[in-house]
Amino acid sequence: MSRIVRAAAIQITPVFGDDGLGTARKVCQAIRDAAEKGVKLAVFPETFVPYYPYFSFIQPAFRFGGEHLELYERAVVIPGPVTDMVAEAARDTGMVVVLGVNERDFGTLYNTQIIFDATGQILLKRRKITPTYHERMVWGQGDGSGLKVVESAVGRIGALACWEHYNPLARYALMTQHEEIHCAQFPGSLVGQVFADQMEVTIRHHALEAGCFVVNATGWLTDEQIAEIAGNPALEGPLRGGCFTAIVSPEGKLLGTPLTQGEGMVIADLDFALITKRKRMMDCVGHYARPELLSLLQDRRPAQTVHYTGEGAQDPTLADAAEVAP
Template sequence: MTIVKAAAVQISPVLHSRAGTVAKVVEKIRELGRKGVQFAVFPETVVPYYPYFSFVQPPYAMAKEHLRLMEEAVTVPSADTDAIGAAAREAGMVVSIGVNERDGGSLYNTQLLFDADGTLIQRRRKITPTYHERMVWGQGDGSGLRAVDSAVGRIGQLACWEHYQPLARYALIADGEQIHAAMFPGAFGGPLFAGQMEVAIRQHALESAAFVVNATAWLDADQQARLAKDTGAPVGAFSRGFLTAVVDPEGSIVGEPLTSGEGEVIADLDLALIDRRKRLMDAGGHYSRPEFLSLQIDRTPTAPLIDRGTRTRTRPGHLLDEHTPEA
C-alpha cells in the first residue's frame, strides 16, 4: 500500500463514563470509515477520560476522583475493547487509541492498536507517567517499545512526553516505523504546551522519516465547568493546549491543524516519501554509526509473579502468556 488515508481525531470524552466514551469512539470510527479513512489516531487516555484532576488537586484531595476513574477504567480484553475492535473491522480501519487500563488494583496509561480486521495487535503502557500522573498510573516496561506491522504499514506508538525521551523514540526509529501514532491529552498548558507539542512531533518526523499522526482531546465549556466544580480549580485550567495534526517525513505539517473544537485532520500519507527522505538521512541505518553509537533495550515484559512450578511466565498487561524454561 503506497497511499494511506489517515485521520488525527480531536474528540471529547464523555466525562466519567466508560460506556459513553466507547460508544462515541465507535460511532466516530464508523463515520471515518464512511469517509474512506484507513488509519485513525485518538487522544491519550480518552477512554474514559484523562485524569485532569491529578493536575490540579493535591494527593490528599484526589481520592474521590481517583476511585471514580478506577471504576470507569478499561480492562483488556473486555466488551469495551471488543466493541472498538468490531468497529475497526467494520470500517476496515487500523485504530490507535489511548485508554486508562485497569489491571487488578492498578491503573496504566495504555495505547491500544487494532488492525483493520479488528485484532488487537499491540497493547503498550506509557513507560514513565509524567509528574502528577505518577499518583494515578503505574509504570510500563520496554516490551511495547517496538513498531508493529499492520494493514497500512509499520506503526509505532508513544504517548505525550514520551516524545521528549530520545532513546524511547529511537527504539521505534531503529525498528523501522513508517507511521507514528502520537497522542496527548490537551486541555492545559496553554500556547506553550501546544508549541512544545508541535516541536516534538515535527522533530520526530524529521528524525524517523516517518509520518506522525497526532491527536489531542478536547473539552467543551460545559465539561470545563464540570471539572472545575469537581476539583475546585479555575475553569481556565482546562481550556488550553491543543494541537491535532499530521506531519510528513520532511517535518512539515500537512493541511491545517486543529487547535479548538471536535473534529479530525484527514490527510493522504504517501509512503513513498519515506524512502525519499531516508535516501538522504536514515537514522536507523546508513546515518547511524552503530559501531560507536547504539541503543541497548530490554524488551522483556515485567510481571509481579513468575510461577516456576509450572514454568510459565505470568504477564499481566500483555496479550499472551509465554511458556519459558527456567534459567
C-alpha cells in the same frame, strides 16, 4: 511503487458521568464517520476512554481520592466490552485504530495505547513507561515489552504517549524497527498555548528524525466540562489550550491545517514515497548511524512481580530473554 494511506487524527470530547462506555460509543461513531471519508487509519487522544484524569492536574493528591476511585470503576479491562466495541467498528470499516485508554489491571491503572488492525485484532497493547508529573499519582509504570512497531493493514506503526516523546531512547527504539507511521497521543485542553507550541516542535522533529509520518491526536474539553472538572473558576485556566491535532510528513511538513479548538478531524493522504525520499538523505538507523560508537540496549521482557522455579513451573520471562542477551 508509491503507496497512499488516508489517515485521520481525531479531536473529540469525552463523556463524563456515565458507565464508562459513553466515550467508547463516541469513538465507534467517529470511526464510522471517518470511514465515510475514506480513512483507513484513525488515531484518538491519550487515555481518551473513559477520559484523561484532568482532576489530578488541578487538585492535590489528598483531595482527588474520590475522582480516582471513579476512574477505577470506569477504566478499561483488556479484553472487555470497550475493546470488543472498538474491534467491531474497526472490522466493520476495515480501519486501523489507535486508541488511548485508562487500563485497569486488578489494583493498578495504566496509561495504555491499543492498536487495532483492520480485522479488529489487537496488534499491540502498550503502557506508558513513565507517567508524567501529576500522572504518577494515577497510573503505574509500563515496561519495555510495549516498545514495538507492528505490521498493520496500513503499514508499520509505532506509538508513544505525550512526554514519552521526550525520552529519545524510547523514540529511537521505534526508529530502529523502521516505523512508517508514528501515532502520537496527548491529552489536550491542558497547560495552555505553550503545550501546543511544544507539541508541534516535538512531532515535527520526530517526523524528520525518524523519516516517518506522524499522526497526532489531542482531546478537547468544552467550557461546561472544564467548569465541571474545576469546580472553581480560579482553576479553569490550566484546563484550556494545549490542543494540536495534526499530521506531519517525513519532511517535517504539516499536512492540512492543525486543529487547536473544538471537535473535528485532520485528514491527510500519506504518500509512502516521501519516506524513501527523506531516508535517502538521512536514515538515522541506517547509513547515518554509527553503531560502533553509539548503540541502544532494549529490555523487552515484561515486568514480573513473581518468577517461578521448580519442577513443572515456567518463568514467563524466559521466552524473551534471548532478545536482550548481551
